């Protein structure tokens with residue numbers, strides 16, 4: 001039974017251990033581009049996608065504008081249009097008001113315990129601070145299935161129907177649902193054949209598959225002209241999946257999905273990242289240089305080049321690569337943080353000041369534990385402000401005890417009334 005639960009989309013779980021949410025500019029911006037037509041027709045344009053580091057095939061909504069997608073779903077759903085169908089289904093739950101049963105308290109509880117994780121920069125820091133890269137190294141965070149809420153069969157059917165309509169209204173072929181359900185069916189068929197459909201609350205995939213096949217066969221749908229995804233967005237989505245596999249999966253899966261004979265950019269990307277993770281820097285370098293020369297305008301390949309140069313200890317080259325990436329794509333918090341880290345380590349001329357400025361910018365727009373960790377290093381160990389930054393770092397990691405410990409130390413070392421003193425006091429008073 002556990003296996004069925006694990007692979008059906010739309011389950012809520014109350015995490016016992018913190019789940020981690022991946023922040024990554026490339027992944028977030030590509031998904032935003034893919035789902036925009038759907039969130040627009042659903043009239044929920046401020047939908048936020050949160051990527052949960054968990055290998056189950058799952059996605060869920062909790063009533064607000066956040067949609068949670070698991071990395072296990074992203075790496076297995078092969079086309080932008082199939083991903084669009086998943087999101088359309090989730091928006092169907094939101095529009096249908098299916099989460100009345102979900103209390104606001106539960107949603108804020110889940111949010112409170114979510115840890116933020118970065119991929120490239122997280123890996124770069126894994127050596128220096130194990131708590132930063134632990135999640136990335138482990139691959140999956142393992143959200144403990146402490147309590148589970150599922151939608152009813154009727155609600156799932158309604159969400160499928162509403163999602164189907166959203167796809168049609170946005171001008172995209174609702175056969176995206178077929179891809180998703182066929183994939184789910186492959187994973188569950190051998191289990192479902194032994195399950196009595198009346199005994200479970202959740203609809204069987206076979207039932208949902210039949211429902212969508214019937215709808216696709218109607219004359220109305222068959223006569224419609226749908227948009228097709230451009231080769232550009234298909235490739236961008238391939239890169240997202242390759243990146244996730246490269247950072248999160250084990251060697252067997254990397255080699256199965258992206259065997260060395262595969263010379264596509266996606267395969268090279270996945271293998272280069274995985275090689276870097278495994279410490280095979282020369283292998284990673286060959287792939288990364290191929291990607292950069294084939295795609296001189298892709299900022300994320302320069303980001304990877306920067307990560308790699310940093311791993312080699314080539315600070316000047318790492319800084320040049322990140323600066324180039326930021327020229328191609330300004331306002332990329334993860335790249336800015338990575339650049340700040342290398343500047344702090346190089347510490348020439350005004351490097352440290354520049355690093356501090358970059359961290360402050362990132363914290364203003366997209367606060368992450370890593371940015372606070374690098375900011376702490378810009379102050380130096382003797383400065384009370386470093387203690388405050390570490391208090392914020394642990395606060396974002398949901399480590400209340402350590403956060404308070406550092407906030408107390410910051411307060412004792414800082415002058416009353418300074419901004420860092422006040423923020424440390426807020427942490428101790430529980431106002432943050």
Ligand SMILES: [Zn+2]
Pocket residue numbers: 009010089090093151156159
């Ligand atoms: Zn659902």
